[in-house]
Amino acid sequence: MKKAALFAVSLLMAGIMTVSPLSVLASSKSAATTAESTAKTESTKTDSKKTDSKTDSKKTDSKTDSKKTDTKTDSKTESKATESKKADTPADPTINVENQAFWRESLQKYRHDDKVHQIMLVRCTEGCKATVQYYEKLTDENDVWSLTFETEAIIGKNGPEKTGEGDAKTPYGDFGVRGAFGIRSNPGTDLPYTEIKETTFACDEEGEYYNQIIDTKETGHECKGEEMYELSPEYNYGIETDFNSKNEWPKGSAIFIHCKGTKKFTGGCVALDEELMKKVLETADSGMRIIIHGD
Numbered sequence: 001m002k003k004a005a006l007f008a009v010s011l012l013m014a015g016i017m018t019v020s021p022l023s024v025l026a027s028s029k030s031a032a033t034t035a036e037s038t039a040k041t042e043s044t045k046t047d048s049k050k051t052d053s054k055t056d057s058k059k060t061d062s063k064t065d066s067k068k069t070d071t072k073t074d075s076k077t078e079s080k081a082t083e084s085k086k087a088d089t090p091a092d093p094t095i096n097v098e099n100q101a102f103w104r105e106s107l108q109k110y111r112h113d114d115k116v117h118q119i120m121l122v123r124c125t126e127g128c129k130a131t132v133q134y135y136e137k138l139t140d141e142n143d144v145w146s147l148t149f150e151t152e153a154i155i156g157k158n159g160p161e162k163t164g165e166g167d168a169k170t171p172y173g174d175f176g177v178r179g180a181f182g183i184r185s186n187p188g189t190d191l192p193y194t195e196i197k198e199t200t201f202a203c204d205e206e207g208e209y210y211n212q213i214i215d216t217k218e219t220g221h222e223c224k225g226e227e228m229y230e231l232s233p234e235y236n237y238g239i240e241t242d243f244n245s246k247n248e249w250p251k252g253s254a255i256f257i258h259c260k261g262t263k264k265f266t267g268g269c270v271a272l273d274e275e276l277m278k279k280v281l282e283t284a285d286s287g288m289r290i291i292i293h294g295d
Helices: 002-013 021-088 097-109 274-283
Strands: 118-124 129-138 144-154 173-175 177-182 193-195 200-203 212-215 238-241 256-259 270-272 289-294
Touching: 097 118, 097 289, 118 274, 129 270, 129 274, 144 274, 238 274, 256 274, 270 274
Parallel strands: 118 289, 177 193, 256 270
Antiparallel strands: 118 129, 129 144, 144 270, 173 289, 177 238, 200 212, 238 256
């Protein structure tokens, strides 16, 4: 205050200020008072804002806690509802547990059989439809089965469970292979391969050639059975199973795994896409098993 008064006097004496020193002093006091008042006011406002901020913060925390509680409650409620639905959901009636066990046992049966390196599972689904799974054994990995492919296939016009010759049904069973055949040239199979000619027939007549693929030129038999050369693309590639291995009339004949044609069914065989049929021939050997059963 004193410094302000002396500073004001010096300014007046120099002719720079035109107001009295007392006015400056009074003004300084007033300014100081005002400054102090303003400072107090600002401090009060600041305290008020802090209080409001704390209040808002508490409200926000309260709302957040409330939301968390609601979320936990909703989560528990949804969890209970989900568990309730699971408990109320009946088992899928389309899954035949007994059949699933059959397929597992079939793979296990041949797992450590040194003669069997490929298995084809033909899982008959409905009507003349089936799912085919082709497995190859990994002998260097503890004889585990590796799924090479899975595909949709077609079977006999009248479905599975063959009863005799001409019923257009596909037989259930566990079959070996007699050999391979095809209108096309051998794709490199290890199976005995019969190239289909104009004189090649699948004999379905009672007699010594029943249930066999024959060349009528070589046998001299005037066969009235299936003229295989005329059936392309179906017989472009195929495998002859050992179904009815004793060739007993009239249990059934010519049960093959072959290529699909234009029809949506077969006479009792199992038909795959040609590309996959060729792949089977390229990898199969004489120990291959073909297992046909309901899915």
